[in-house]
Amino acid sequence: MLPRFEIVSQDFTVANYLELLDLAKKRFRFVQYADSQDSENIAIWRHDIDISPHRALALAKLENEKGVDATYFVQLTSRFYNAMEEDVIRVLRHLSKVAHIGLHFDPNCYKIETIEDFCENLSFEINVLQKLIAVPVDAFSLHNPTLVQGIALNDLAYCGLINASAPHFREAFVYCSDSNGYWRYRTLQNVLMDEATSRVHALTHPCWWQEEIMPPRKRVARCVEGRAQASLNYYDNLLAANGRKNENS
Ligand SMILES: [Zn+2]
Numbered sequence: 246m247l248p249r250f251e252i253v254s255q256d257f258t259v260a261n262y263l264e265l266l267d268l269a270k271k272r273f274r275f276v277q278y279a280d281s282q283d284s285e286n287i288a289i290w291r292h293d294i295d296i297s298p299h300r301a302l303a304l305a306k307l308e309n310e311k312g313v314d315a316t317y318f319v320q321l322t323s324r325f326y327n328a329m330e331e332d333v334i335r336v337l338r339h340l341s342k343v344a345h346i347g348l349h350f351d352p353n354c355y356k357i358e359t360i361e362d363f364c365e366n367l368s369f370e371i372n373v374l375q376k377l378i379a380v381p382v383d384a385f386s387l388h389n390p391t392l393v394q395g396i397a398l399n400d401l402a403y404c405g406l407i408n409a410s411a412p413h414f415r416e417a418f419v420y421c422s423d424s425n426g427y428w429r430y431r432t433l434q435n436v437l438m439d440e441a442t443s444r445v446h447a448l449t450h451p452c453w454w455q456e457e458i459m460p461p462r463k464r465v466a467r468c469v470e471g472r473a474q475a476s477l478n479y480y481d482n483l484l485a486a487n488g489r490k491n492e493n494s
Pocket residue numbers: 293294295349387388389
């Protein structure tokens with residue numbers, strides 16, 4: 246793990262993100278999981294939306310302007326947002342117009358003892374997500390896969406859905422992830438600039454990319470506080486619109 250001062254100083258700004266996109270575009274062709282067999286100089290650009298659909302849409306718009314073909318994996322069981330909330334559905338539908346959508350699936354939310362159990366619950370969430378955003382979804386990634394116990398989920402596909410968390414997509418690619426808000430091993434810039442890199446699988450989480458340099462926990466706090474404020478605003482506006490008292494002491 247990097248010393249703390251280096252974590253803080255890592256540049257997770259939107260400005261730096263745009264530079265990383267330009268760097269990737271110079272050398273790599275962006276592909277979807279289903280089209281990633283046997284090619285060289287390709288990049289899979291993945292985002293797991295664990296915390297903020299709003300940050301996801303902000304990044305997706307920037308990527309779309311640059312012609313970057315990315316996939317955003319939506320979580321239905323997040324502790325940080327509700328994918329079934331009206332405003333969030335609107336954000337996700339917008340997102341589906343500028344990027345591909347996958348499902349970020351947390352098997353730990355279900356009682357899963359067999360592959361059949363896994364497929365049944367995975368299909369359930371895929372159906373819900375497709376219903377919410379009205380686009381087909383053909384891939385999933387796993388949330389906290391290290392916590393899945395008892396069954397291995399290493400196959401490339403389950404019940405006709407591509408498994409973006411399959412070991413293949415880490416082993417046949419140079420895999421680079423910003424999990425926890427910092428580059429634990431190599432930075433994405435380092436990977437993209439390395440001439441030995443011919444296939445990249447970049448996993449970023451939209452919450453980590455913000456306008457200013459901040460330590461990871463502050464970036465999470467900003468997303469959490471933004472959502473809390475939006476919920477309070479909704480409540481206040483609802484009461485005001487209906488002429489109700491809104492006492493606060
Ligand atoms: Zn996750």
